[in-house]
Amino acid sequence: MTIVMRCEDKERLVGYLYDESSPAERQAVEAHLSRCAACAAELDSLRGVRVELASWRPPAIDLGYRVTREPVVAAPARRGWGLPAWAQVGAAVLVLGAGAGLANLEIQYGSGGVTVRTGWGKATTAVSPMVKTAQPLASPSGGVTPAELKALEARLREEFADDAHGPAPNPAVAAGSHNDLQQVRALVADSEERQRKEFAFRLAQVFRDLEAQRSTDLVHIEQSFRQLEGVTGEQVQGQQQMMDYLRRVSSRP
Amino acid sequence: MTRTDEELVALSMRGDTESFDQLILRWERPIYALAYRVIGREEEARDVVQETFLRAYRGIGNFRGQAKFSSWIYRIALNLCRDWIRRERRTPVSQVPEGQDLAEIAADQGPAESIEELVARRALSRIVARAMEQLPEEQRTAIILKEYHGMTFQEIADLQGCPLSTVKTRLYQGLVVLRRRLNEQGHEASGMAQ
Numbered sequence: 001m002t003i004v005m006r007c008e009d010k011e012r013l014v015g016y017l018y019d020e021s022s023p024a025e026r027q028a029v030e031a032h033l034s035r036c037a038a039c040a041a042e043l044d045s046l047r048g049v050r051v052e053l054a055s056w057r058p059p060a061i062d063l064g065y066r067v068t069r070e071p072v073v074a075a076p077a078r079r080g081w082g083l084p085a086w087a088q089v090g091a092a093v094l095v096l097g098a099g100a101g102l103a104n105l106e107i108q109y110g111s112g113g114v115t116v117r118t119g120w121g122k123a124t125t126a127v128s129p130m131v132k133t134a135q136p137l138a139s140p141s142g143g144v145t146p147a148e149l150k151a152l153e154a155r156l157r158e159e160f161a162d163d164a165h166g167p168a169p170n171p172a173v174a175a176g177s178h179n180d181l182q183q184v185r186a187l188v189a190d191s192e193e194r195q196r197k198e199f200a201f202r203l204a205q206v207f208r209d210l211e212a213q214r215s216t217d218l219v220h221i222e223q224s225f226r227q228l229e230g231v232t233g234e235q236v237q238g239q240q241q242m243m244d245y246l247r248r249v250s251s252r253p
Numbered sequence: 254m255t256r257t258d259e260e261l262v263a264l265s266m267r268g269d270t271e272s273f274d275q276l277i278l279r280w281e282r283p284i285y286a287l288a289y290r291v292i293g294r295e296e297e298a299r300d301v302v303q304e305t306f307l308r309a310y311r312g313i314g315n316f317r318g319q320a321k322f323s324s325w326i327y328r329i330a331l332n333l334c335r336d337w338i339r340r341e342r343r344t345p346v347s348q349v350p351e352g353q354d355l356a357e358i359a360a361d362q363g364p365a366e367s368i369e370e371l372v373a374r375r376a377l378s379r380i381v382a383r384a385m386e387q388l389p390e391e392q393r394t395a396i397i398l399k400e401y402h403g404m405t406f407q408e409i410a411d412l413q414g415c416p417l418s419t420v421k422t423r424l425y426q427g428l429v430v431l432r433r434r435l436n437e438q439g440h441e442a443s444g445m446a447q
Contacts (some may be wrong), residue, residue: 011421018399018424021404049432053400055374056381058289061299063281065306067270 003028007039017046258322265313273313277306280323283402284330287396290397293386302339305330319413327402328412331394382398384434392427395420 004010005028013022016029033040256264256275264272285306288298309326311318316325385393391413398404398412410417 010425011418014421014425045432046428049428049435050400052377052381052435055377056290057378058286058386059295061295063285063302065277065281065303066274069309
């Protein structure tokens with residue numbers, strides 16, 4: 001099919017201007033331009049515009065964009081141990097219980113308030129290092145019979161006697177051992193003292209909290225009683241008014 | 254070894270930021286030139302470039318490769334330019350310096366270009382910029398994509414979302430208007446020079 005270009009066919013002229021025509025279109029445009037001076041002049045003027053457009057350049061600037069990654073921010077340290085609240089409470093109770101056990105602690109929470117006793121002031125049962133075997137002293141029923149006590153006394157006497165008849169210790173070694181023992185005892189005593197003070201401090205905090213809670217509870221209970229009394233008083237007053245009313249009604253002639 | 258855009262895109266999709274940097278290096282100047290000519294402001298054009306590559310980086314996982322990477326980022330940049338023009342509700346304003354800084358002029362001088370030719374070209378550049386900014390947005394964008402980015406009619410039609418014949422019409426009408434404006438302003442400039 002032969003293409004024939006007309007003057008109004010500006011799309012074909014633009015295609016020819018930008019060199020995006022098919023061979024058939026190109027041939028048709030060139031044939032038309034050879035015959036039409038106006039279209040040829042227009043094509044020249046449009047080419048001139050394109051030359052002028054080429055002079056428009058953006059300013060030379062430094063760009064240099066790059067992909068940068070934000071530094072990885074460490075997650076804020078969680079307060080506490082990262083355990084759920086119930087586990088922390090459980091752990092606290094365990095620690096408290098273990099501490100109480102170490103301190104030979106006795107806690108009573110009764111009508112007289114909170115009573116705390118540490119076992120350190122009480123006489124502790126001294127266990128002789130020479131006792132090799134410890135026999136149960138308590139009978140199955142829970143009591144100790146005189147015969148059992150006598151048997152225990154006899155056995156202890158025998159052990160003491162055996163120990164007294166043993167080889168005599170070297171005096172120098174005995175003195176050194178005695179000094180070491182003294183030092184160990186002093187260290188243990190210091191350690192126990194520190195632990196006791198620390199534990200007493202912690203306990204004081206716990207019991208301050210407990211006392212504060214107890215006071216709050218008492219206030220609530222008192223308020224509840226007052227409310228109850230108020231309600232009761234109103235009921236009594238109402239009953240009294242009812243009685244007065246009945247009395248007045250019944251006394252009417 | 255120079256990698257193609259497609260290869261760099263594939264690497265970028267796997268998290269290789271250096272490959273994406275190469276894509277930026279390859280395309281930041283054309284995108285800047287496009288944005289500058291469409292909206293006519295240097296700083297805003299810079300912002301468009303930055304936002305274009307930011308969006309491309311975030312959306313690289315969704316790039317299916319049906320179009321060329323260049324077409325994809327051109328579309329992003331053109332949408333941003335269009336948003337800017339609509340937001341500002343005004344025609345672009347070319348920031349062409351009035352003063353003639355000789356050092357700056359010399360830096361812009363081509364290898365075979367005398368200083369007189371350079372000064373004349375810069376004067377003509379201002380005239381062209383002012384003529385272009387008076388064109389309707391669609392005509393201006395079509396001329397920019399064709400004249401300065403060498404796109405085909407079909408590529409422009411795809412970017413502008415219009416038929417191919419519409420692109421040709423926009424180009425013709427835009428060039429005719431420019432011819433008239435350039436003649437007018439050229440006469441004004443020559444009259445002022447005299």
